[in-house]
Amino acid sequence: MPEGHSVHRIARQFDRNYVGRVVAASSPQGRFVEGADVLSGRTATAVKAVGKQMFLEFDDDLWLRVHLGMYGAWDFSGEIEVDPTIASANGRMGQTNQRGTALETPILDGAGENSLTSIGAPRRARVHVRMSEQTTGLADDEDEWPPPVVGQVRLRLLTDVTCADLRGPTACQLQTPDEVAATIAKLGPDPLVDDITEGEERFTTVVRRKPTAIGQLLMDQTVVSGIGNVYRAEMLFRARQNPHTPGRDVSADVIRHLWRDWVQLLSIGVETGQMMTMDDLEPDAYRAAMANRDDRHWVYHRAGLPCRVCGTAIVVEEMATRKLYWCPYCQR
Incomplete structure (x- = not known):
């Protein structure tokens, strides 16, 4: 999508x-x-x-x-x-x-x-x-x-x-x-449209009152705009957040981190045209990632492969009819 x-x-x-x-x-x-x-x-x-x-x-x-x-x-x-x-x-x-x-x-x-x-x-x-x-x-x-x-x-x-x-x-x-x-009124905040600070407060407030899993909330366009399956998986891994945790049980610091990460990743995506979610790559690794999406993500589309951080096999499961990729150790 x-x-x-x-x-x-x-x-x-x-x-x-x-x-x-x-x-x-x-x-x-x-x-x-x-x-x-x-x-x-x-x-x-x-x-x-x-x-x-x-x-x-x-x-x-x-x-x-x-x-x-x-x-x-x-x-x-x-x-x-x-x-x-x-x-x-x-x-x-x-x-x-x-x-x-x-x-x-x-x-x-x-x-x-x-x-x-x-x-x-x-x-x-x-x-x-x-x-x-x-x-x-x-x-x-x-x-x-x-x-x-x-x-x-x-x-x-x-x-x-x-x-x-x-x-x-x-x-x-x-x-x-x-x-x-x-x-537009039905949509959640978009970092490129709404005031970033106000968007962060709105996003944090909504997530903290929801019993729904954070992995579903990130895909809910009434909660936050623009995030799809790739960004969802990558943002949760970057935050080391278990995707099944109810929104109301996720700490405010993690929720704010997710919003700020979305601000950054969306900007990169618009600039490059690619969903680049790995940071601080060496030049050769960066060029490889730009050319091949398998080299630019932490967990997305890596089911069964070792986590790039801990070596645990990345799992894939269905959440709200969409495939969810995550590391059961780093995101426990």
Whole structure:
């Protein structure tokens, strides 16, 4: 499932490439025809991400709400002006390390988690990208435009030079400003949207009154926004917290640590495009981790393998229908 960092990256791409431009909308799949007809010909005026949901505003106070869910992704093609806050010196997204030092050689993982062309559920890039003049120049004029529709595209948003195709979302709907406000009001704090200090207090207060296991609370979008299965497992390990402990029994210090860790990890995820959860790696180890997700996590997807700290076999179990990875010794 795409987690919060991916949705914030998507929103920044829409801000750079769509806001202020007239958009032609269509639904090649046929499941959002009426909504696309309403959007088509309007100007995108603003965009924001909260947790795992993106809200794209058009003129006349019309909003498009998109929740990628388990399998959704946006595929971008055409001229892409990259957000400089998440691009390295060579203009490609996902190539700066957690300390902001540009890497000389692009490092892209095989699943395309930090891909410029497809942001969301990991997949191989389907479409060709022509970087804008602000990055690496334009492709040949012979490129087909608009690009052909490939697969099941719920919504295509097209400007004169940029195309964004939405595939497999859980939600794709039009909302009024009041409906957007109501949707956001139900969500927990997001470190990139809410005041960090106020978010910490809100998160701590909610968790400390819940009898629900902390491993479930971190995935509850009404408690905290943006955390998915990978970040959940990694944050709990980094805090050495047993995932089964009821929220009300977790110390306030640990809860605050979890929030502050989320602030840090979300920032790294937006910058690099990857869920990098291991700290203080040597340069070679860091490059390996950027290229291969198996080298960038403490416990996630490591069932049966020895814990990187204590050597105990990492276990995997089901918690609220999702796989939970944890170390029974370090997190006892």
